[in-house]
Amino acid sequence: MNITVNVQLKQGVLDPQGKAVHHALGSLGFNNVNDVRIGKQIVLQMDEKEPEIARESAKKMCEELLANTVIEDYEIVVS
Amino acid sequence: MKVAIIVFPGTNCEIDTQYAYTKLGQEALLVWHKEKSLPDGVDLVVLPGGFSYGDYLRSAAIAKFSPIMEAVTSYAKSGGYVLGICNGFQMLLEMGLLPGAMKRNLNVHFISKYHHLKVESNDNQFLRHLKVGQIVNIPIAHGEGNYFIDEDGLQELKSNNQIILTYCDASGSALNPNGSVGNIAGICNINKNVFGLMPHPERAIETVLGSNDGLAMLEGFVA
Numbered sequence: 001m002n003i004t005v006n007v008q009l010k011q012g013v014l015d016p017q018g019k020a021v022h023h024a025l026g027s028l029g030f031n032n033v034n035d036v037r038i039g040k041q042i043v044l045q046m047d048e049k050e051p052e053i054a055r056e057s058a059k060k061m062c063e064e065l066l067a068n069t070v071i072e073d074y075e076i077v078v079s
Numbered sequence: 080m081k082v083a084i085i086v087f088p089g090t091n092c093e094i095d096t097q098y099a100y101t102k103l104g105q106e107a108l109l110v111w112h113k114e115k116s117l118p119d120g121v122d123l124v125v126l127p128g129g130f131s132y133g134d135y136l137r138s139a140a141i142a143k144f145s146p147i148m149e150a151v152t153s154y155a156k157s158g159g160y161v162l163g164i165c166n167g168f169q170m171l172l173e174m175g176l177l178p179g180a181m182k183r184n185l186n187v188h189f190i191s192k193y194h195h196l197k198v199e200s201n202d203n204q205f206l207r208h209l210k211v212g213q214i215v216n217i218p219i220a221h222g223e224g225n226y227f228i229d230e231d232g233l234q235e236l237k238s239n240n241q242i243i244l245t246y247c248d249a250s251g252s253a254l255n256p257n258g259s260v261g262n263i264a265g266i267c268n269i270n271k272n273v274f275g276l277m278p279h280p281e282r283a284i285e286t287v288l289g290s291n292d293g294l295a296m297l298e299g300f301v302a
Contacts, residue, residue, distance in 0.1 A: 009182070013227060016183045016258065040136075065144075068137055068173065070180035071227050 001046050003058045004077040007067045008039030042066055051078045080122045080301050082107040085151065087142050092128035092164065092281060099281040099297050112145035123160045123300045124151055126167025128220070128279055138181060138223045139169035148174065160204060160300055161273045165221055168265070168275030177268055177275045178236070179228035185258025189222040193289060194256055196264050196278060197247045200240045203271040208295040214251050215292035217278040219264075224277040226259035226266075233261055241266050244276055 009015045015037050022036040044061075048054040058076045067074040082100045086093045086109050093109055100107035108118055117124065132141040142148070148170075155161045155176050163171040171177040184190060198206055198213045209215070228236065236242050244265035248254040255262045257277075265276030280293030 013182070014185075014258070016185050016187050016225065020187045065140065066136070068140070068180050070172075071182060 001048050001051070001054050002079050003044040003046055003054055004079065005042040005044065005058060005062060005066055006039055006075040006077070007042065007062070007072050008037055008074075009071055010073050013071050054078055080105045081118065081120050082123045082125060082300075083110045083117050083121045084108065084125045084127055085110050085112055085147055086127070087112045087129070087131035087145060089131045089133055090127055090129035090166070092166075092279065095279075095281040096125050096127045096164070099284045099293070102284060103294070103298055103301055105301060110147060112142070112147045114147050114150075116150050117147070117154060121154070121159070122302070123162065124154055126151070126161070126163040126170050127281075128165030128167060131166055131170070134223075137173070139166055139173045142166075142170050143174045152176065155268075155273050158270065158272050162205065162300070163273075163275040164279055164281065165224075165277055168277055169223065171273060171275045176273050177266055178232050179226055179260075179266070181223045182225040182227050182258070183223050184221070184225050184256070189220075190224070190256055191220040192218065194219045194264075194278065195247050195249050195251075195254070196244045197251055199242045199245055202240060203243065203267055203274070203299075205267070205274045205299045206243055206296060207299050212251070214247065214249065215296070216249075216283065216290045217280055217293055218282045218289075219256065219278045220282075221257070221277050224257045224259065226257075226261075226263045226277075228260055228263075236261075236263075236266060239269050241269060241271075243267055243274065244278070 018036040245262040283290040283293035
């Protein structure tokens with residue numbers, strides 16, 4: 001089972017990388033971009049058949065390691 | 080005094096830190112992160128600068144799971160002095176021994192240069208030899224030193240006198256190199272036994288190399 005974890009800075013926490021990329025896109029002529037947020041995608045191949053158990057396990061991983069919940073939100077996608 | 084300097088894969092400031100404490104006439108031991116306990120009779124634990132585990136995932140995200148860290152945590156929780164410099168500060172945040180988190184520098188660059196700092200509080204062991212308002216010149220070298228804490232957390236730091244150093248210019252006016260909330264360069268915990276700062280006092284201990292302002296800071300822990 002594949003679990004995809006998306007980690008991103010929380011809304012309201014300024015994203016310096018996103019800001020720099022937004023600026024660069026503007027200088028390339030892409031003036032139709034309002035905002036850029038950069039995150040991480042972590043793909044876990046899990047030896048687990050129950051989606052809910054896998055999700056619960058991934059949640060613990062996020063809380064303990066994959067995300068820093070002081071500044072980051074995470075999203076878990078089971079596929 | 081006995082100092083334990085913890086070394087992780089990717090740490091690169093341990094020898095400088097050892098040199099600084101040796102210069103201060105103290106015994107400074109390097110302790111490999113796979114150890115499970117601290118040497119007997121340790122008076123100070125230093126988490127030195129560098130790039131533990133290559134900064135993979137996030138700066139200092141993985142170091143907190145090293146075997147020695149359980150001993151460091153219980154040492155800190157029982158009131159022992161712990162100093163985290165640069166990557167070591169990031170570890171203390173990741174471990175929850177200090178509040179807040181680090182983000183990429185505002186300009187997204189790695190910044191390596193001397194920077195002036197203002198002493199914000201000296202009612203603690205680390206900065207007791209310095210005066211409040213004193214300006215020191217200490218190197219910074221980091222890509223993720225953009226300190227973040229929410230508004231409530233910031234108020235708490237202020238009201239408990241936990242902000243120890245802020246970034247400034249030579250005259251003491253605020254000057255922020257990395258986007259840190261409140262120009263914060265260093266903080267301590269509420270019990271004032273755990274300290275974290277991004278600048279490198281161990282790189283400012285010889286006037287011939289630009290500054291020895293770091294010596295008086297590190298000396299604070301010397302009884």
